């Protein structure tokens with residue numbers, strides 16, 4: 468955990484016995500997880516291990532699951548959505564939107580949205596104000612979506628693969644943008660396969676396999692204990 472972790476705060480995410488099946492096939496199988504505010508947590512796992520399913524349930528966009536879930540002090544629903552900023556892995560903005568249209572839409576939807584901050588991030592990423600999403604590259608669209616998600620003053624940020632499909636130089640810019648806009652008392656849960664890229668920003672990691680937690684801990688402690696990077700640890704654990 469980072470030095471900013473507040474150990475006495477209640478968990479920002481508390482999950483007990485979370486089970487979700489799609490047509491009888493389990494995607495999450497009795498998952499338990501407690502995550503505290505004040506940290507960036509990497510959610511990692513092999514394909515189909517349940518990362519997106521977990522994030523969608525936490526975000527309140529996926530129903531019909533069993534177990535208990537508390538996020539930002541509420542069960543997933545309208546109250547939690549007001550305090551949880553979710554960045555899904557798929558594009559979710561209308562193609563015709565230019566950045567200012569998306570900013571206006573976010574301002575209408577979310578009370579905690581800071582439009583000035585979003586504009587700053589759009590400039591920080593060097594995005595064109597006069598181009599619609601349809602006319603932007605994949606990396607540009609991702610940067611715009613991150614600008615919007617990070618410009619909410621949320622208690623929890625859930626980012627699903629925020630840097631997939633962008634070039635390595637852009638990944639660094641995106642991560643810097645995320646970091647500089649992250650409040651110290653918030654919690655960020657970020658799923659990614661690009662472990663090497665996020666290695667320097669995550670305080671702790673959760674490795675999923677088969678819908679349960681395979682390994683969890685502080686990034687520094689895991690590196691020290693195993694004597695390898697998180698990337699190398701992932702490869703070792705999942706090859707076994």
Ligand SMILES: Nc1ncnc2c1ncn2[C@@H]1O[C@H](COP(=O)(O)OP(=O)(O)OP(=O)(O)O)[C@@H](O)[C@H]1O
Pocket residue numbers: 489490493494512513514515516517518519520521
């Ligand atoms: N809409 C759906 N209908 C049926 N099965 C689904 C659906 N979404 C996910 N699944 C199944 O649930 C399991 C977990 O999928 P999920 O997308 O949560 O994994 P993931 O860890 O995010 O994977 P990846 O790393 O490939 O993105 C997989 O077996 C997948 O086939």
